[in-house]
Amino acid sequence: MTLTVGIIGAGRIGKLHVDNLRVIPQIRIKSVSDVATDHLEPWAKEKQIDVLTTDYHELLNDPEIQAVFICSPTNTHATIIKEAAQAGKHIFCEKPVSFSVAETEEALTVVENAGVKLQVGFNRRFDPNFRKIRTLVKEGEIGTPHILRITSRDPQPPSLAYIKSSGGLFMDMTIHDFDMARYVMGSEVVEVSAYGAVLVDPAIGEAGDIDTAIITLKFANGALGVIDNSRSAAYGYDQRLEIFGDKGAAQVDNNRATTVEVSTNDHVKKEKPLYFFLERYTQAYIEEVTEFASACLGNQEVSCSGFDGLQAERIAKAAQQSLETGAPVQLTQAAATVVN
Template identity: 75%
Template structure:
């Protein structure tokens, strides 16, 4: 049994997924759509992709296509999800599902009605290191969780055009960490306090965003969480996570080109963290599409569901409200009517 796939959006992430799907024997990537499709002819020919189109609906109308990967800009996601569900296609969608809770809920209702698989692209769930930490929490090795600390800092800010269309740091960047917090802790976030500043580039403030943030979380199980983000870590892509509990702690450290540490009478040194997120999370990206395929072919639940995407988005909304109001925000107060 095989799976025929179409990819909507052939930017950096769409092309990455296409390359990774080629290594899964049960998968055939038949079609790719993109508004700039004429630039992709040689790329597609090398990968034996049969159909290129500027109209994603051509993929949805193709009876050969079993599943679609939506890798287009966020403001297109909700419409495409609803149309793909109506067409009976299984769906993988990059994060976030949309920029408003109402649109996300409407898209998830369409998925539920169509009874198709739906996976959200929170790739960090599929990182072997973070999975190991979660396993240690699940099996009780660190005891009752008390504190979760997540650090996520980019090596440099994205383009200003991206900043303006991203939905803001909480929705674009820290939303990965919000999902990771729920994933590791296996408990819902009940309250959020957010602090933000512009310390990297004044142009980011002019665009209506922040570049530096610290968010504290309260979980339903009583534990606490702290997340810090920065748009610029001059030493590389800084990705660390620590869970502390009643029996001990577990730490997932940065990836580096080598594990060599040099010690002399003058200094102790080791390699800087990997610089680019595609390097750091290569295995995670491969694992997430493999798991999506597995869920479809074996009719098993996906690891990162639409509900997971919705909850991460609700936490991001709460963080934005907390930053604006300067007070903690309870998740129960964040709903679709308030986020439109």
């Protein structure tokens, strides 16, 4: 069986998905759409893409295309999701689904009514290290979880143009950590407190955002969580996690080019973390699209649903509210106590 797909948006992440999808035997990439295509023609020819268009509706109207990947700017996601669902296409959408909880809920309703699949691109769930942690927690290896600590720091901030359209640190960057917190803990977040500062670049503050944050979480199962973020870590992409329970603890350290550690009388040295997300999560990106294809072809549940995307957005909104008010924010929408 073959799944014929179209890609909407041919920026960095869209091109990454094209490369990863091309190595999956049961996937055929037929079409790519982008707002400008002249510069993409040599690339499309190299990747053996049949159709290159500026109008994504051509993909939605193509009866051969069974699934679409939405890799366009966030402010277009919800509209395209609804149109794709109504066209009967399965959907893979990059995070977040939208900047508005109400808009996301509306899109998810359309998806449910259409009976198509929607997977949200929280790629870190598919990293083998984090998956192992989730398995250890589910199997009770560390007992009842008490504390979750997540460190997530970028090697350098994005452009100011990106900052201004990103939806803010919590919606753009920390949203991955909010999803990871739910995923690893297996429980919903019920309260959020957030603290933020501008310590990396004053221009980020002038653009209305923060570049440094500490967020504390309370979970429905009684456990506590702490996330720390920075837009700039001088030593590289810092991605670490620890979960502590009544029977022990489990940690994920940074990935490095090698595990070699040199010890001498003068120093102990090891390599810096891999530089950024494309290097750190190479395998995770491949796994997420492979599992999406399998879910579509085998009529199975997706591994990261629209509801997961919605819950991460709710936490991000609560964090922003806490930052602005200086008070903890309750998530009354978090009715479920167990995360699949």
